[in-house]
Amino acid sequence: MWQRWVRGGLLAVSVMLACFLAYLLAINSATAPTQTSAMPGSMDKADAKVSQFAFTHTKGNTIQWQVQAQEARVFERDKEAMLQVVAVTLFGQRGKELTVTGDEGTLNTETKDFVLANRSEPLVIRTESGYVIYTNHLAWTDQTREIRTQDPVRIVGHGLEVTGRGLLGHLDREEFEVLEDVHVDLAPAP
Template sequence: MWERITRRILLTVSILLATFLGYLVVKNADSVPSSQSIAPESIEQADAKILEFIFTQSKGDAVQWQVQAKQARMFEHDKRALLQDVALTFYGTGGDKVTVHGDEGTLDTATKNFRLANRDTPIVVETRSGYTIYTNHLVWTDNAREIRTADPVRMVGHGLEVRGQGLLGRMESEEFEVLQDVHVDLASS
């Protein structure tokens, strides 16, 4: 008797879970993957369109980073700029610099955070310490001075190839952490 009741309860719970999972799959089927465009707004909605856009972030007399884009669409109410054909340069304390390029980006003009994405080829980050990082999407958080992504990542350098999911990088100290599903291989010389 108890076995029959237990089986029915388990069957009911299984059906409810399967229904819930089906709902989640259908609901999230329309969500946009991170490799797609991050700038869906039309040009008519922008408050201003700027060709050859340059935005420089400095602290005191020292330039910390600079964003250059072929085109920017400014949305003043949202405090953001949508950028096309972007070059982002980080400046180190010793005069070193690291430049990354992306097809498109979004700059939050209030927080100075930005996103950089490529549609087809990976973004390439060449560090001063000799590592090269490949990913399709990067997010810069200005207050923490960190780059981050949840996308697949590949790092190559010093005889190693590191692959995984997600990255957290501190630009000033050049410390980079692959966050999940990490695989390390010896790279061929």
């Protein structure tokens, strides 16, 4: 008799948990932010289209970074520029620190943050210290001067190959941190 009560209680708790999970899924799926991308339809609504786009961000007399793109579509109201065939150079305390090229990107013209991505091949990030970083997506936060990604990462240079997931790079401290699932291999010298 008591087993029947226990089974009934467990069944009731299971049904309540299932309803709660369904509720959470419905709420979270309805409010999930959509990622903006450089879709051709959205590109047609731009306020300005610029070929051979160049943007240099400075502080005082010091260049912080430069963005060059084959094409840019500027959206004044959204304070962003959607870029095609992009090259970015970031400058640190010692001058040029790293360069990255990508198929497309988005530049926030107000915060000076940007995001770069490639459609097929990984982004290639070359540091002046001789390392090459490969990843599919990269975000720059101008206020903290950090690059970041949550995608898989591979870093090659100076006889090392580091792989993992996620990257946080502090440009001013010249530090790069692979965030998860880190593997380090000694690479043969070329």
